[in-house]
Amino acid sequence: MEFIQYFPEVFTFSNLTILILGTMGGLLLGATPGLSPTMAVALLIPFTFHMQPAPALILLGAVYTATVAGGAVSAILVSIPGAPANIATMLDGFPMARGGKAMQALHYCFISSFIGGMLGVLLLVFFTPVLSNVALKFGPSELFWVAILGVTVIGSLGSGSVLKGLFAGAVGLWLSTIGYDPILGEERFVVTDHLAGGITIIPALIGLFAIPQVLGMLEVTEHQQAKMLALESQSIWQSIKYNFSRIKALTIGSIIGMVVGIIPGAGGQVAGIVAYDQTKKFSKEKDSFGKGNPDGVITAESANNAMVGPSLVPLLTLSIPGSPTAAVLLGGLLINGLFPGPDLFTIHAQVTWTFIDSLIVAQVVMLIFGLTISRYCRFVTRIPQYYMAAAVTVLAVFGTYSVQNSMSDVFVMMTIGTLMYLASKIGFSPAPVVLGLILGPIAESNLIEGKLIAQSGDGFVAYFMSGGINLTLIALCLLSIGYSLVTELIRVKKSRENTI
Amino acid sequence: MKTLSYLRKYFSCLILSLLGLGLLPYALADDYPDRPIAVTVAYSPGGATDFQARLVTMMAAQEDYLTQPIVIVNKPGAGGQVGWNWFAEKADADGYQLAAYNVPHFIAQSIVFDTKYSIDNLEPIANWGADPAVLIVNADSEYNSAEELVEFAKNNPGKVTVSGAGQFTGHHIALLQLAQATGAEFQYIPTKGGVKAMQRVLGGNVTAGFNNLSDSFRSKDKLKILAIADLERNTEFLPDVPTFKELGIEVDNSSVNFRGIMAKKDTPPEVIDKLAAGTVKMFEDGKVAKKMNEGGSPMHIMSRDEVVTMWQERQAYLTELLKDLKKE
Numbered sequence: 001m002e003f004i005q006y007f008p009e010v011f012t013f014s015n016l017t018i019l020i021l022g023t024m025g026g027l028l029l030g031a032t033p034g035l036s037p038t039m040a041v042a043l044l045i046p047f048t049f050h051m052q053p054a055p056a057l058i059l060l061g062a063v064y065t066a067t068v069a070g071g072a073v074s075a076i077l078v079s080i081p082g083a084p085a086n087i088a089t090m091l092d093g094f095p096m097a098r099g100g101k102a103m104q105a106l107h108y109c110f111i112s113s114f115i116g117g118m119l120g121v122l123l124l125v126f127f128t129p130v131l132s133n134v135a136l137k138f139g140p141s142e143l144f145w146v147a148i149l150g151v152t153v154i155g156s157l158g159s160g161s162v163l164k165g166l167f168a169g170a171v172g173l174w175l176s177t178i179g180y181d182p183i184l185g186e187e188r189f190v191v192t193d194h195l196a197g198g199i200t201i202i203p204a205l206i207g208l209f210a211i212p213q214v215l216g217m218l219e220v221t222e223h224q225q226a227k228m229l230a231l232e233s234q235s236i237w238q239s240i241k242y243n244f245s246r247i248k249a250l251t252i253g254s255i256i257g258m259v260v261g262i263i264p265g266a267g268g269q270v271a272g273i274v275a276y277d278q279t280k281k282f283s284k285e286k287d288s289f290g291k292g293n294p295d296g297v298i299t300a301e302s303a304n305n306a307m308v309g310p311s312l313v314p315l316l317t318l319s320i321p322g323s324p325t326a327a328v329l330l331g332g333l334l335i336n337g338l339f340p341g342p343d344l345f346t347i348h349a350q351v352t353w354t355f356i357d358s359l360i361v362a363q364v365v366m367l368i369f370g371l372t373i374s375r376y377c378r379f380v381t382r383i384p385q386y387y388m389a390a391a392v393t394v395l396a397v398f399g400t401y402s403v404q405n406s407m408s409d410v411f412v413m414m415t416i417g418t419l420m421y422l423a424s425k426i427g428f429s430p431a432p433v434v435l436g437l438i439l440g441p442i443a444e445s446n447l448i449e450g451k452l453i454a455q456s457g458d459g460f461v462a463y464f465m466s467g468g469i470n471l472t473l474i475a476l477c478l479l480s481i482g483y484s485l486v487t488e489l490i491r492v493k494k495s496r497e498n499t500i
Numbered sequence: 501m502k503t504l505s506y507l508r509k510y511f512s513c514l515i516l517s518l519l520g521l522g523l524l525p526y527a528l529a530d531d532y533p534d535r536p537i538a539v540t541v542a543y544s545p546g547g548a549t550d551f552q553a554r555l556v557t558m559m560a561a562q563e564d565y566l567t568q569p570i571v572i573v574n575k576p577g578a579g580g581q582v583g584w585n586w587f588a589e590k591a592d593a594d595g596y597q598l599a600a601y602n603v604p605h606f607i608a609q610s611i612v613f614d615t616k617y618s619i620d621n622l623e624p625i626a627n628w629g630a631d632p633a634v635l636i637v638n639a640d641s642e643y644n645s646a647e648e649l650v651e652f653a654k655n656n657p658g659k660v661t662v663s664g665a666g667q668f669t670g671h672h673i674a675l676l677q678l679a680q681a682t683g684a685e686f687q688y689i690p691t692k693g694g695v696k697a698m699q700r701v702l703g704g705n706v707t708a709g710f711n712n713l714s715d716s717f718r719s720k721d722k723l724k725i726l727a728i729a730d731l732e733r734n735t736e737f738l739p740d741v742p743t744f745k746e747l748g749i750e751v752d753n754s755s756v757n758f759r760g761i762m763a764k765k766d767t768p769p770e771v772i773d774k775l776a777a778g779t780v781k782m783f784e785d786g787k788v789a790k791k792m793n794e795g796g797s798p799m800h801i802m803s804r805d806e807v808v809t810m811w812q813e814r815q816a817y818l819t820e821l822l823k824d825l826k827k828e
Contacts, residue, residue: 038545039545042545042550042574045551045554049555049558049791135699135703136699136702136703136704137703138703139700139703139704139705140700140705179577179578179582180577180578180581180582181578182578182692183666183667183690183691183692184667184690185578185579185581185609185613185666185667185668193589196577196582196585196586197575197577197582197586198577198582264699318699318702318719318722319695319698319715319718319719320695320698320699320702321695327547327695328545330695331550331551331554331795334551334794334795334796334797335551335555335791335794335795336794337794337795339718339796340718341718341719341721342721404573404574404575405538405573406575406586445691445692449689449690449691449700452661452687452688452689453661453687453689453705453706455658455687456658456659456660456661456687457659457661
């Protein structure tokens, strides 16, 4: 219960001001396409240069927490995930907004973020000593199987046929191999210089989601716009009650988020999508997913925020970051003289606990601020679609360019986006492509590393297919594939019976 | 009619987006520097090079230094090749686009791979840091000294796995030197970045590792640090760790990771001189030193002339060491 005694530190005037500004700023940054949580924290590190350790870390922690939730706002309102972590949120959040339920979607998003985030931080507070070594159990072979497990859920993402999902996922995996080999540095598929840097995640994300969306907006009829304008309002209290009644989606999301957070290198994008897939599989109304089922938003948002706390466990104890953003946060710790390890909880206990407490307070601030801005979503939905299209295009170009000041990224974004628009006309959805793009490098680099280690050890099969974690993960992969096969067969059979 | 209104919408949106592109900063002037300077870092945000580059350039805007702020732009990929290729080929030689270098990485890569950069088309400005590679094993490892590990590797060729941050980085060079000096055969496991390489050692996935002195020092409770690939011991952080030379193994300081700032070859000499003077003063700032020290990042400031010599020495040595590895 050591953490309680440091709460007053968070509530000093200056620290609380920093925390509130950081959370509000983080929500806005997170809602901007292209500014991922990782980028936002990296940009802020120089600002903390002139600050004391405690306020500096409070600022970074608050921004980390809030950007993850903020990315959901643009995912829901304009169908562009602010960050990779919000892809799963968009799958049902945007259809909800289209159906006039934008406000509800935002409410559920912030409430679930809050619940997931709180659980995650509590896990960090109480179980850090127990969990600190879990990260080390994940070597190349284990991480390879984690990535493969992610690949197995690709097919069932989005509504539509499993086959199309798998094909789109394969395209994503192939796109991820363009550029230099992550380990050995060989060039692959570099047909023009613009591809030398490979297809990085932010340009692809913006291209795949924003460009088809922009072109789609120009096709929106007056009738559809009218439907979005007929915004149903709902009181916050009703939202909270409904949110808690979806206990299954919340639980699945939070648990998966926490587990993924502890595994080093996986991060929020994987957490949200895996949770979404599981909730869909356990649901009785599978067909309603992807068409505006609130459970989709609830589970995705609780998962990607539940990931934040646990991703700090290996960071604070072993200096191994659990997510890409936590990796940047490590730099923030170091310049303040805080070296991860046991010292953090003894010599530097005051700063460390103040930081962890501020994560809890940031969750509360985020909830209040988020629920407050939800009611203004009507201003966004009221903007005529063709103005919106222009605004989104500007944001998309600007967001892509600013990641590494590169026009090549803008060309890549535009090309992928145009192709995706055409593909969407024949029933392909962008989510599996992005997932392939994210998981490809994780699977590949760990496979190559594992292969090199296996060569000098007991050989490939022995290395990749022994050990409790490996076997468990393989079993989960098989289960996941088997489940998809069975449901697909049942679906096909049913649709045949119906036609007869 | 419907198509027409569709087209109109489409063009209004296109024009607005082009306006957005036009706003991207672009200006030229006589008095250098009159606008912010970009420094390309060829590694991802949060890595050691990125983190140190951000720290040492923090004070750039001060009157005595460069009078303009420095902006860090990350272009990661292929152990630095993507960023440096971009810099050598596309960046302007006007002093407003600089890059951070890592020696021996970029020199070794320019020898082995077909890169667009080499010491011939780049111009050093100043060096801020030096991080020697150290040989580490997990605290639970059966090996207690570098000799024991080498002995085992000699008797079991290729059975000893050693992790390090990517291909032809300082860590890789150190292992190549160790193999050449002892005749033992090791299996190098390149990972994406030093943090990952350290994780492999801590998790017991590899037999040993070469890693940065600073990072190994921070994790010293969970490691055994066997030897340091430098000419002298590090009295400040690791006074008890011997150099390879003390152990009778001919591994010198060629793998020490030097970090600094460089420009393109054709940059005007006045601009280079101005930069060379300003950056050294900026690196010497007390506040920079304090933050770097707190972060456990060893500073090693070298002037432009010293770096020119250091680059040439490394080029000569690495060409010899890597002559069998060159890819066509």
